[in-house]
Amino acid sequence: MFKGIIPFAHHLLKEVTNEGDIVVDATCGNGNDTLLLATLVGETGHVYSFDVQQQAIETTKQLINQHGWNNVHYIHDSHAKLETYLQEEHKKKIRAAVFNLGYLPRSDKKVITEAPSTIAAIQALLHNLEKGGRVVLVVYHGHVGGKEEKDAVLQFVTNLDQQYYGVLQYGFVNQRNDPPFVIAMEKRQ
Ligand SMILES: C[S@@+](CC[C@H](N)C(=O)[O-])C[C@H]1O[C@@H](n2cnc3c(N)ncnc32)[C@H](O)[C@@H]1O
Numbered sequence: 261m262f263k264g265i266i267p268f269a270h271h272l273l274k275e276v277t278n279e280g281d282i283v284v285d286a287t288c289g290n291g292n293d294t295l296l297l298a299t300l301v302g303e304t305g306h307v308y309s310f311d312v313q314q315q316a317i318e319t320t321k322q323l324i325n326q327h328g329w330n331n332v333h334y335i336h337d338s339h340a341k342l343e344t345y346l347q348e349e350h351k352k353k354i355r356a357a358v359f360n361l362g363y364l365p366r367s368d369k370k371v372i373t374e375a376p377s378t379i380a381a382i383q384a385l386l387h388n389l390e391k392g393g394r395v396v397l398v399v400y401h402g403h404v405g406g407k408e409e410k411d412a413v414l415q416f417v418t419n420l421d422q423q424y425y426g427v428l429q430y431g432f433v434n435q436r437n438d439p440p441f442v443i444a445m446e447k448r449q
Pocket of ligand 1: 292
C-alpha cells in the first residue's frame with residue numbers, strides 16, 4: 261500500500277539522517293517528530309525543537325525524558341528565529357528539519373502556523389542545510405487560515421531554483437476533506 265502522509269514524511273527524514281547529525285523539529289507539538297529525530301541522531305547528535313506554546317514544549321520534554329534522551333534543545337519561540345538560536349558550530353550543518361503546519365490537536369485552534377514565519381523559517385533552514393539535507397513539511401490546511409498558508413508555501417517552494425534544490429509534493433488526490441500532504445526540499449549543492 262502507499263505510505264500514509266506521516267509515515268512518508270518520517271521515511272524521508274530517516275533516509276538522510278544519521279547518528280551525530282544536527283536536526284530541527286520546527287513545530288514540536290506533542291513531541292512525536294522530536295522523538296523520532298532524537299532517536300535517529302542519538303546522544304552524539306543534536307535536536308533543536310521549537311514551539312510557540314509552552315504546553316507543547318512541556319509535553320515534548322516529558323516524552324523525550326521518558327525515553328531517556330538528552331540531546332534536545334527546547335526553544336519556546338518562533339521557528340522564524342532559528343538563526344538566533346543556532347550554535348556557531350552548527351551553522352550550515354543542518355541535516356534535516358520537519359514541520360507540521362496547522363494547529364495542535366486538542367489545544368487552542370487559534371494558535372496556528374502562518375505563512376510569513378513558516379517561510380522565514382524555511383529560508384533560514386535552507387541557508388543552513390548541508391548538501392543532501394532535507395526540509396520536510398506536513399501541510400494541514402483544512403482549518404481557518406490554512407489555505408492562505410498552503411498557497412503561500414507552495415508558491416515559495418515552487419520557485420526554488422532546481423539547480424540548488426529538489427522539491428517534491430506527495431499526497432492523496434482523491435481523498436475528501438482537504439487531506440494533508442507532504443512537501444520536501446533537498447539541497448543539491
Ligand atoms: C500541527 S502542530 C505540531 C504537531 C507535532 N509535530 C506533533 O507531533 O505533535 C503545529 C505546532 O506548531 C506550533 N507553532 C505555531 N506557530 C509556530 C511558530 N511560529 N514557531 C514554532 N511553532 C509554531 C503550534 O503551537 C503547534 O504546536
